[in-house]
Amino acid sequence: MDWSRGQTIGRGSSATVSIATSGRSGHVFAVKSAELSQSKALQHEQSIISSLASAHVVSYIGQAITRENDKSMYNLLIEYMPGGTLNDIVSRHGGRLDESLIGYYTREIVRGLEYLHSLGIVHCDIKGRNILVGEKGPKIADFGCARPGNSAKPIAGTPMFMAPEVARGEHQGFSSDIWSLGCTIIEMATGCSPWPNAGDPIAILYRIAYSGELPEFPSFLSSEAKDFLAKCLRINPDERWTASQLLKHPFLGQSKQTNESNTLNSGSPTSILDQGIWKSLDESESLSNLISLSSGGDSPADRIRRLSSSLFSGAPRWDLEESWITIRSNGQNSGINSDYGEDDEADMVGGSGRAWGSFSCTSLSLETNFSDKNRAHILDQIPQCREKSVVYLNSLILEKDRDTLLIPFSSIFLQF
Numbered sequence: 472m473d474w475s476r477g478q479t480i481g482r483g484s485s486a487t488v489s490i491a492t493s494g495r496s497g498h499v500f501a502v503k504s505a506e507l508s509q510s511k512a513l514q515h516e517q518s519i520i521s522s523l524a525s526a527h528v529v530s531y532i533g534q535a536i537t538r539e540n541d542k543s544m545y546n547l548l549i550e551y552m553p554g555g556t557l558n559d560i561v562s563r564h565g566g567r568l569d570e571s572l573i574g575y576y577t578r579e580i581v582r583g584l585e586y587l588h589s590l591g592i593v594h595c596d597i598k599g600r601n602i603l604v605g606e607k608g609p610k611i612a613d614f615g616c617a618r619p620g621n622s623a624k625p626i627a628g629t630p631m632f633m634a635p636e637v638a639r640g641e642h643q644g645f646s647s648d649i650w651s652l653g654c655t656i657i658e659m660a661t662g663c664s665p666w667p668n669a670g671d672p673i674a675i676l677y678r679i680a681y682s683g684e685l686p687e688f689p690s691f692l693s694s695e696a697k698d699f700l701a702k703c704l705r706i707n708p709d710e711r712w713t714a715s716q717l718l719k720h721p722f723l724g725q726s727k728q729t730n731e732s733n734t735l736n737s738g739s740p741t742s743i744l745d746q747g748i749w750k751s752l753d754e755s756e757s758l759s760n761l762i763s764l765s766s767g768g769d770s771p772a773d774r775i776r777r778l779s780s781s782l783f784s785g786a787p788r789w790d791l792e793e794s795w796i797t798i799r800s801n802g803q804n805s806g807i808n809s810d811y812g813e814d815d816e817a818d819m820v821g822g823s824g825r826a827w828g829s830f831s832c833t834s835l836s837l838e839t840n841f842s843d844k845n846r847a848h849i850l851d852q853i854p855q856c857r858e859k860s861v862v863y864l865n866s867l868i869l870e871k872d873r874d875t876l877l878i879p880f881s882s883i884f885l886q887f
């Protein structure tokens with residue numbers, strides 16, 4: 472297919488997302504791109520999303536390898552979702568949704584989950600940021616962590632949204648997606664993390680894994696909504712309701728039908744006619760970068776600035792994805808000891824802090840989801856890692872059984 476890349480509209484850990492247009496039809500779509508050598512996660516996502524066809528899942532269009540700026544790029548072509556993420560929607564509603572809207576979004580997500588689970592696929596990273604809103608409503612997106620329900624792949628996902636059995640590294644199945652759905656409902660209802668004020672990510676993981684506590688249910692929700700939440704947030708995964716059962720719950724029956732995106736995106740480019748907006752902006756500038764610019768005026772850049780402000784301002788950042796790093800051991804000797812004390816003489820990268828666990832290795836590969844700036848910074852300081860860096864993970868990878876250590880960025884402490 473003949474297509475051309477437009478403005479960058481988002482960045483994730485595995486890819487940069489741009490808007491694109493088909494040369495022949497002028498059809499607008501989204502392209503997730505990564506350098507071919509670092510596109511393992513994106514290709515994995517392609518293998519999953521290309522097998523899906525549902526009104527509740529972002530549609531697959533195709534894949535392409537391109538040569539750009541002397542680099543081979545892997546591109547995943549998918550449906551463009553002009554309304555942004557569910558978190559953006561929450562922000563635009565003043566930080567929380569009313570119960571009828573929560574019911575609407577929840578029902579659409581559950582329909583998507585029912586579809587995925589009926590195909591034997593676990594999404595593994597359900598959260599507001601991975602629900603995208605289009606003209607026909609919300610759809611499940613970002614299949615970078617998805618896998619078959621019987622897969623032996625390592626645990627993946629975002630700590631705040633992980634079910635207890637996932638946080639313990641035991642199992643990640645269909646019911647784990649249902650727990651994450653419960654967390655997403657709390658996110659919609661409160662505009663906050665399901666575990667607010669829970670400390671650093673490691674403390675949160677331990678709390679989720681071993682405390683036996685549930686996230687706090689928002690007190691203002693109706694008893695029906697609370698009952699629905701209770702069916703999702705059960706410590707024992709076998710006791711959680713399935714997606715099909717949840718669709719019959721009275722809470723979803725009563726949610727109002729709405730076409731949220733019509734009211735939200737009057738300024739969003741949805742057709743070729745709007746492409747001038749994107750082209751007038753510097754290619755390297757993403758929407759999110761524009762938030763910080765001062766507003767005023769009515770140029771295309773100003774319009775985009777206003778749009779981006781409404782899309783992103785105050786968007787929740789509690790999943791703290793940029794502050795996580797996975798370090799994988801490739802050997803046995805010397806290396807990282809995060810269980811350090813004042814006596815340790817070591818190169819410190821990324822500031823001080825409390826780390827967790829320890830292991831040793833001869834070489835490290837870093838799988839980061841940092842911003843490019845942070846990634847460049849850390850790789851500069853760790854020459855040994857430069858070649859091995861794999862920019863691929865979605866949110867977080869937990870591989871306790873493979874000596875992979877999870878530590879927050881602020882706690883990285885490396886010794887060679």
Ligand SMILES: Nc1ncnc2c1ncn2[C@@H]1O[C@H](COP(=O)(O)OP(=O)(O)OP(=O)(O)O)[C@@H](O)[C@H]1O
Nearest residue numbers: 481482483484485486488501550551552613865866
């Ligand atoms: N189809 C789309 N239409 C519009 N915007 C999109 C689309 N896909 C992604 N985006 C934007 O790009 C951002 C990053 O995309 P996405 O989360 O899929 O990338 P990722 O690398 O898989 O991210 P993660 O860090 O969560 O793994 C999203 O938050 C969203 O703002």
